[in-house]
Amino acid sequence: MNTTQKPIMEIKDLRFIYPGAAQPTLKGNNLTIYENQITAMIGPSGCGKSTLLRALNRIHDLYPGCKYDGEILLRSNTTGEMNDILKLRKENEFIKLRQQVGMIFQKPTPFPMSIYDNVAYGLRLSGIKNKGELDGRIEKALKEAAIWDEVKNRLNDSAMGMSGGQQQRLCIARSVALKPKVLLFDEPTSALDPISTAAIEELISELKKDVTVVIVTHNMQQASRLSDYTTFMYLGDIIEFGPTEEVFLNPREKLTEDYITGRFG
Amino acid sequence: MGGRLFKDFSLFSATLSLFLLIGIFAVLFSYAQASLHEFGFNFLYMEQWEIGEDDEGGVFGGYIPIIGTLLTTLIAMVIATPLAMGIAIFLTEIAPAAIIKPFSIAIELLAAIPSIIYGMWGLFYFAPIVQTLFGGNGVGLLTAGIVLAIMIIPFMAAITRDSMNTAPDVLKESAYAIGATKFEVIKDIVMPYSKGGIIGSVILALGRALGETMAVAFLIGSVMAIPQKITDPTTSIPVLLANNFAEAQDLEMSSMYYLALILFVVSFALISMAKVYFMRKR
Numbered sequence: 211m212n213t214t215q216k217p218i219m220e221i222k223d224l225r226f227i228y229p230g231a232a233q234p235t236l237k238g239n240n241l242t243i244y245e246n247q248i249t250a251m252i253g254p255s256g257c258g259k260s261t262l263l264r265a266l267n268r269i270h271d272l273y274p275g276c277k278y279d280g281e282i283l284l285r286s287n288t289t290g291e292m293n294d295i296l297k298l299r300k301e302n303e304f305i306k307l308r309q310q311v312g313m314i315f316q317k318p319t320p321f322p323m324s325i326y327d328n329v330a331y332g333l334r335l336s337g338i339k340n341k342g343e344l345d346g347r348i349e350k351a352l353k354e355a356a357i358w359d360e361v362k363n364r365l366n367d368s369a370m371g372m373s374g375g376q377q378q379r380l381c382i383a384r385s386v387a388l389k390p391k392v393l394l395f396d397e398p399t400s401a402l403d404p405i406s407t408a409a410i411e412e413l414i415s416e417l418k419k420d421v422t423v424v425i426v427t428h429n430m431q432q433a434s435r436l437s438d439y440t441t442f443m444y445l446g447d448i449i450e451f452g453p454t455e456e457v458f459l460n461p462r463e464k465l466t467e468d469y470i471t472g473r474f475g
Numbered sequence: 476m477g478g479r480l481f482k483d484f485s486l487f488s489a490t491l492s493l494f495l496l497i498g499i500f501a502v503l504f505s506y507a508q509a510s511l512h513e514f515g516f517n518f519l520y521m522e523q524w525e526i527g528e529d530d531e532g533g534v535f536g537g538y539i540p541i542i543g544t545l546l547t548t549l550i551a552m553v554i555a556t557p558l559a560m561g562i563a564i565f566l567t568e569i570a571p572a573a574i575i576k577p578f579s580i581a582i583e584l585l586a587a588i589p590s591i592i593y594g595m596w597g598l599f600y601f602a603p604i605v606q607t608l609f610g611g612n613g614v615g616l617l618t619a620g621i622v623l624a625i626m627i628i629p630f631m632a633a634i635t636r637d638s639m640n641t642a643p644d645v646l647k648e649s650a651y652a653i654g655a656t657k658f659e660v661i662k663d664i665v666m667p668y669s670k671g672g673i674i675g676s677v678i679l680a681l682g683r684a685l686g687e688t689m690a691v692a693f694l695i696g697s698v699m700a701i702p703q704k705i706t707d708p709t710t711s712i713p714v715l716l717a718n719n720f721a722e723a724q725d726l727e728m729s730s731m732y733y734l735a736l737i738l739f740v741v742s743f744a745l746i747s748m749a750k751v752y753f754m755r756k757r
């Protein structure tokens with residue numbers, strides 16, 4: 211792995227406590243996300259993978275009472291500086307953050323509207339009203355999400371009638387359309403059949419050219435096939451982080467080795 | 476054994492309710508025959524309600540109570556719908572967790588207050604306020620409409636809140652995740668998602684407003700006159716029926732059954748529509 215890769219996000223001493231929880235769910239995590247790389251998060255269920263991922267676009271803040279401590283730095287497009295997203299307070303700052311750091315969920319979440327409008331929605335929110343520009347951006351996004359050929363003749367049909375795999379690719383198109391810097395995936399294939407899973411994996415590898423990907427997965431084959439970096443979490447701690455090959459073939463920590471070889475989890 | 480018995484009993488109850496429905500319709504229809512024959516569909520446009528000499532025959536038309544019913548209901552719906560939506564949105568999307576519970580309980584209690592209490596409260600407390608603000612003599616269309624609105628708001632808000640609560644969190648999160656504001660999430664995700672339930676709740680509230688007797692009886696003025704202003708007194712179908720039932724005979728009685736039949740058919744149609752909307756969503 212070359213060493214000239216640039217960090218796009220840096221997590222420093224991140225602690226996170228859910229409202230009403232006695233213990234912090236994240237206990238001082240440090241992690242670097244490199245630009246245009248795929249970083250996988252693995253670890254047994256309940257170890258805090260989703261919690262960490264959901265801190266990266268501050269989606270936690272939709273629910274009051276969550277407490278953060280530490281820093282999450284994101285590189286600015288314009289100045290190139292690393293800015294702490296934990297300092298954001300206003301609704302429009304959150305909106306800007308989420309347009310730059312998109313998120314795909316475990317179950318596909320098409321909106322109750324047409325295929326076209328699903329992708330147009332975020333674009334319209336970001337201020338694009340011109341029909342020609344919308345059409346162009348939507349076609350491009352649907353192509354990038356490898357679903358254009360399947361939907362180009364039925365853009366006005368409801369998105370609710372698509373298969374699960376198609377819906378998930380539509381959700382990816384919806385995020386990609388906004389040209390985000392980072393895309394967060396939380397077990398995006400765990401609700402899909404093997405064929406749809408393969409299609410999504412291929413798509414994610416393709417996306418890497420344009421965006422940085424962070425993907426939570428409980429499937430270790432998926433992590434090893436797909437990612438450039440892997441981070442192993444256990445009970446709210448980041449136990450190991452490094453290039454995927456090293457983590458899988460030559461882990462530094464005994465705990466990582468036990469997990470990867472299936473001794474627990 | 477027990478399962479079998481239970482099944483039979485359920486089947487019996489379901490059949491019974493169907494027969495009751497048909498039975499009520501048949502009774503209304505047959506008692507309304509005399510009036511139907513005498514006035515036909517003109518009944519709907521005729522303004523008179525006059526008993527003939529020696530209590531024989533007379534001329535009876537449903538125009539005034541029908542108009543009174545429609546107008547009070549219209550006023551109530553125009554006031555209640557936006558307020559009920561606002562309350563439901565507040566309770567599902569905006570209110571902090573600590574106040575959702577007490578607020579919800581208050582709404583459910585308000586929905587359970589007997590309508591005669593709304594009527595009395597409206598007459599003694601509210602009618603004078605309406606009189607000072609809008610003129611008139613206190614009772615009339617406007618007062619009845621407003622108190623009717625206050626009565627159906629909790630009911631509408633509670634059902635609308637329940638259907639808005641069915642919009643899944645991940646769906647809302649997905650919208651936030653592409654940069655939607657809270658307002659946009661409510662408008663574009665929550666409302667369309669729970670559209671069926673919202674329309675259903677509006678129609679059910681409409682049905683309730685149409686058939687409401689006691690609250691309106693206190694407040695509408697109960698006079699057989701076409702209202703010229705919004706504060707004028709008039710009457711409505713249920714109020715007319717309740718007031719005249721004890722003394723009416725023959726053709727007047729039959730005409731009242733005719734009015735009841737109209738109310739029954741309209742309410743039945745509304746409830747069926749509401750059911751369709753609820754079912755389409757579930």
Ligand SMILES: Nc1ncnc2c1ncn2[C@@H]1O[C@H](COP(=O)(O)OP(=O)(O)O)[C@@H](O)[C@H]1O
Pocket residue numbers: 228229231235253254255256257258259260261262
């Ligand atoms: N909303 C919440 N409130 C309180 N605790 C939560 C909440 N969500 C998750 N947790 C807890 O945080 C821990 C980590 O959960 P999560 O990040 O979902 O794990 P993973 O994604 O690795 O399976 C678990 O112990 C879970 O019970």
Ligand SMILES: [Mg+2]
Pocket residue numbers: 259260261
């Ligand atoms: Mg998870």
